[in-house]
Amino acid sequence: MKQIRVGMIGYKFMGKAHSHAYRDVPMFFPNIMQPVMQTICGRDAEGVSLAAKQFGWNGYVTDWNELVQRDDIDLIDINAPSDMHKEIALAAAKAGKHLFCEKPLALSLKDSREMLAAAEAAGIKHMVGFNYRFAPAVQLARKLIQEGRLGKIYHFRGLFLQDWIIDPEFPLVWRLQKNIAGSGSHGDLGAHTIDLAHYLLGDIQEVIGMSETFIKERPLPGSMSGLSAKGSASNEKGAVTVDDATLFLARFANGALGSFEATRFAAGHRCTNSFEINGSKGSVKFDFERMNELQVYFTEDAEDVQGFRRILATDPAHAYAEAWWPPGHTIGYEHTFIHETVELLQAIEEDRQPVPNFTDGVKCQQILEAVELSIAERRWVRTEEL
Numbered sequence: 001m002k003q004i005r006v007g008m009i010g011y012k013f014m015g016k017a018h019s020h021a022y023r024d025v026p027m028f029f030p031n032i033m034q035p036v037m038q039t040i041c042g043r044d045a046e047g048v049s050l051a052a053k054q055f056g057w058n059g060y061v062t063d064w065n066e067l068v069q070r071d072d073i074d075l076i077d078i079n080a081p082s083d084m085h086k087e088i089a090l091a092a093a094k095a096g097k098h099l100f101c102e103k104p105l106a107l108s109l110k111d112s113r114e115m116l117a118a119a120e121a122a123g124i125k126h127m128v129g130f131n132y133r134f135a136p137a138v139q140l141a142r143k144l145i146q147e148g149r150l151g152k153i154y155h156f157r158g159l160f161l162q163d164w165i166i167d168p169e170f171p172l173v174w175r176l177q178k179n180i181a182g183s184g185s186h187g188d189l190g191a192h193t194i195d196l197a198h199y200l201l202g203d204i205q206e207v208i209g210m211s212e213t214f215i216k217e218r219p220l221p222g223s224m225s226g227l228s229a230k231g232s233a234s235n236e237k238g239a240v241t242v243d244d245a246t247l248f249l250a251r252f253a254n255g256a257l258g259s260f261e262a263t264r265f266a267a268g269h270r271c272t273n274s275f276e277i278n279g280s281k282g283s284v285k286f287d288f289e290r291m292n293e294l295q296v297y298f299t300e301d302a303e304d305v306q307g308f309r310r311i312l313a314t315d316p317a318h319a320y321a322e323a324w325w326p327p328g329h330t331i332g333y334e335h336t337f338i339h340e341t342v343e344l345l346q347a348i349e350e351d352r353q354p355v356p357n358f359t360d361g362v363k364c365q366q367i368l369e370a371v372e373l374s375i376a377e378r379r380w381v382r383t384e385e386l
């Protein structure tokens, strides 16, 4: 069995999710290229050494420059904050390493295009971490659309709703700082919905949006910097430089109309990542908080039993399901990362680009920026303008 030696940068939320995926591959997908958890990298020696031990890495380093140059590393996996993606990706591509980068790919469209160009010039494989594509129920939605079973598609309605910063005293963590995160709910949550829309319906032609920063100033963070930083704040305040919520309308190349809403201010919604798609022959509805299910409606059903029905995407007929448990035994968030990793490993093994790759990352960035331009200029913006 072929092996690939991984060097991973970042060991917090995404670092843990990716590490877990590498660990599960040998057990559940033993017949594909296998990852070797060679070296993990983080700035804080104590933190990264603990993570290395806990997550099962062979070793750790504190300097990513050193990591990308090492001869015993074939793939660089970037889970660092968004402002570091580009620099690391360019250096790693130059060193001939394959790349796996968390979303959003970069802070700007320009930077993401540079990253794609560098990856293409280096002839390496590249993947971007839009993990929600890999929920079997989402893949079923795509299959139904591709096979024409929903007919002509009229509507895409996408929501990504969270509420973790609704408290004005929640500290100004890096995700609320434009220079590090690029944008707020738009690039963090909306990016996922945009990618799902691309995956399910195809290209977006034009957009018009609106956004708001409800809480303009927040206490500077204390020792904690992640999503659970609540209560860890200093008395000093700083400006929030990203959007708290961004909404936009879109017209797809296939003629469908789309509406998108990303917010961190939807009280009671911890992680409502959902979409509904309506076509001439039926509809599908997905909600990540019930990620094993796809609600499906077909106009051709007999009149007396018409209505949405719940498909549990855990049967052998569903993507990745056979690798897991018997039908009806459900899977979770971490499985989206495992499936994404499987796609990456299979693509490298088969000498093809994984999907989604940096091209998809650039396409997403283009829509993020088109929406921002539309907000700044208060008008419809065509994708091709950017």
Ligand code: SOE
Residues within 6 Å of the ligand: 162, 188, 189, 192, 227, 271
């Ligand atoms: C936090 O808002 C976050 O973890 C995002 O960064 C992820 O991309 C999303 O999957 C869930 O929410």
